Amino acid sequence: MCGPTRIIAVRHGQSEANLAHELSGGRPLVYDRGDHEVALTDLGRRQAAAVGRTLAGLAAAEAPEVVWCSPYPRARETWAVAQRAWGVTGLPLTVDERLRDREMGALARYNRAAVVERFPEEVTRFLAAGEYSYRPDGGESFGDVVVRLRAFLADLREAADGRRVLIVAHDAVVLLLRHVFAGTPDAALAEIHRFTPILNASLSTWRAVGGRMEVQAFNDVTHLA
Numbered sequence: 001m002c003g004p005t006r007i008i009a010v011r012h013g014q015s016e017a018n019l020a021h022e023l024s025g026g027r028p029l030v031y032d033r034g035d036h037e038v039a040l041t042d043l044g045r046r047q048a049a050a051v052g053r054t055l056a057g058l059a060a061a062e063a064p065e066v067v068w069c070s071p072y073p074r075a076r077e078t079w080a081v082a083q084r085a086w087g088v089t090g091l092p093l094t095v096d097e098r099l100r101d102r103e104m105g106a107l108a109r110y111n112r113a114a115v116v117e118r119f120p121e122e123v124t125r126f127l128a129a130g131e132y133s134y135r136p137d138g139g140e141s142f143g144d145v146v147v148r149l150r151a152f153l154a155d156l157r158e159a160a161d162g163r164r165v166l167i168v169a170h171d172a173v174v175l176l177l178r179h180v181f182a183g184t185p186d187a188a189l190a191e192i193h194r195f196t197p198i199l200n201a202s203l204s205t206w207r208a209v210g211g212r213m214e215v216q217a218f219n220d221v222t223h224l225a
Contacts, residue, residue: 028114099168105140
């Protein structure tokens with residue numbers, strides 16, 4: 001068993017929450033809707049359609065054969081819009097909880113400025129632990145996300161053996177897939193920071209080479225130009 005031959009990972013298009021955070025301009029923001037309530041913006045849907053057109057333009061030997069998706073509406077809507085723009089039907093779709101975004105627990109509703117304003121003790125904990133080890137109350141560290149992604153990929157190895165896979169998920173998922181595929185020690189997890197930010201509707205592609213996944217393109221948004 002060799003696992004997938006090719007993986008394309010897509011971050012969802014611009015969401016309503018992304019737009020709200022952008023419009024806050026660094027001012028404190030409390031965003032009341034949770035992950036299961038946030039949809040795409042009009043721009044996000046246009047971005048998703050551009051992803052679909054890009055997939056449609058791939059050679060038959062490169063196009064995805066199966067799809068795995070985060071359960072959150074912004075990811076599922078991205079795939080639905082992309083699929084319509086691609087014009088393909090019948091691709092098997094699996095929704096997997098392990099592809100959800102990083103959980104921020106008690107801090108989920110607050111942007112960074114609001115956390116600084118309301119939870120100075122969390123800022124102290126963040127600075128002591130470091131960005132990639134810090135775990136908010138009730139939430140996850142980046143290391144926690146790595147653990148669930150490794151479990152997901154172990155199952156994917158069997159479920160998508162010999163097939164080309166599309167993953168539609170979130171910035172943390174795409175970023176940490178790169179860490180896992182590279183085989184970088186978790187002690188060096190913070191080094192992944194140099195590849196941020198993962199952009200909305202970006203495409204990141206790996207192919208199987210010699211028993212490992214080798215990155216071909218990462219965080220590519222040329223299709224959105």
